[in-house]
Amino acid sequence: MTQRVVRVLPDVPAIDKTFDYLVPDAIRDQVRVGDVVRVVLHGRRVGGWVVEVDVEPPEGVELRPLAKRSGLGPSAELLELSEWAAWRWAGRRASLLRTASPPRVVGGLPPRPVPPALPPAGPLTAAALDHGRAVLRLPPTADLGNVALAAAGRGPALVLCPTQALVERVTARLRDAGVPVAVHPDGWARGAAGVTVVGTRAAAWAPVGDLAAVVVLDEHDEAHQQEQAPTWHARDVAAERAARAGVPCVLTSPCPTLEALAWGEVFEPDRGRERGGWPVVEVVDQRADEPGRSGLLSEALVRVLRGEGRVVCVLNRTGRSRLLACRSCGELARCAVCDAAVDQPGDDLRCRRCDATRPPVCLHCGAGGFKNLRAGVTRVREELEALVREPVGEVTASSDGEPGTRVVVGTEAVLQRLPAADAVAFLDLDQELLAPRFRAAEQALGLLARAARVVGASGPPSGGRAAGRLLLQTRLPDHEVVEAAVHADPGRVAAAERARRELLALPPFSAMAEVSGAGAPAYADALSVHPHVQVAEVGDDRWLVRAADHVELCDALAATARPAGRLRVAVDPLRT
DNA sequence: CGGACAAGCTGA
């Protein structure tokens, strides 16, 4: 009887190579594909995964024995999926397998609970599940727990959520219905045994025994994409996983991305139901309105602020001012050192380019007064306080907690932080509509959908809460994002956006990757000889690589040797 | 990644 040999991928980020090891006789029959093991590599003990068993080792290499079998790891299917994802996002398998592995050693699986009988799903969700490759366009206030429940009715399901808060809501909903649920990653072993798994994006890699359906909730949410490279997207991983497993995959969103629409068939409720799931939207045309102060407090907004309810104002600019001009001579305030425009985070002026600070005095005429051409959250808070004569809270990404005030102003972080309000006002929606990113329109609509959840639906009334409203201040009242919100019809954005992207060959009509870091120049140079990709420098040591599709792009990325030095390759960059 | 080893630099 010869000794068994297994192939191991070490859990060392920089090593993307497998090594062969002997299986000690004592554990001869216990080692399976996917198992987590410890091995001695180059004199040190490291973790790793068995990626193949009973292999033919290369000649002339003296094999060492496995140091230890730690426990269960990703299934063979997830191992293969990681291979695909490593190609698709130009990353290393180890980082993906780490996500697919249990947080603590798992020796064996618990018994599988008996699944309960569930009431039949609603007709729309059932149709989407039956179709198998469906985009379920549900208005912002729709109950996503129902979709999860419908999926769990088919057997052990995988439910991916963009936020932990949604994970908790969905989990509670499933448990109330008697569905056994494993929350990823703590419930790793129970999921592997065969119960419905709920989690945020990492759960795309959770084991689910006898997987029956996959659901991605709010597929448009950017939280589904990993920020560090490899920048894999839970939606795309989930869709590929479902296809390989031959089970249905349903993506839900109030405003599906073009990527989702290109992938599957759209299922949407009738007009009245969708309309009822969006709040009342009021558009304030800032061209017509003659607002005082910073120009951000329209008469319509003042009316809402003077009402009774809780009001959230959204402005995606921190600090007091992002652009100032001298009150006496009109000159723009600029940096004394490098001449760039300065902003005013507090009292002093600060250069955003070189970080120099100076007191607020005009360099041209010496006067001390400035006009605030582009007010930030801090300034608006002061103006709001003067207006409503009560304390106004401020929420930005860096502040913490939830202010107890009736009126709150903040960056988009405020929409994550506050659970409910009677009105949400976007003080300068144009900043979102005109942002220099190709996904700006989709992202702006996503922001409005998030705000819609904060204020609730327009009707029919539910939960006894009065209908909330969105107030959109803009100089582009005819923009399709504004129209989509007003008419509760996100398809308008998709249609306009599809035409634009197709014309400009932007994703999903092409594939892109952003290359940066010290090794980027050499890598970009090496890539540019590839016939099917275009390489363009887009900033200091940042390159954009484009190709007709992901096959062309990812094949080229995989075929190009990485130079020494730091190199970040972000396939499908979100903020470009 | 991190150890091994080789090639280059410094100072007596």
Add this chain to the structure above:
DNA sequence: CAGCTTGTCCGG
């Protein structure tokens, strides 16, 4: 030329 830094290679 010892002693040390810097760079490149490779791991079973």
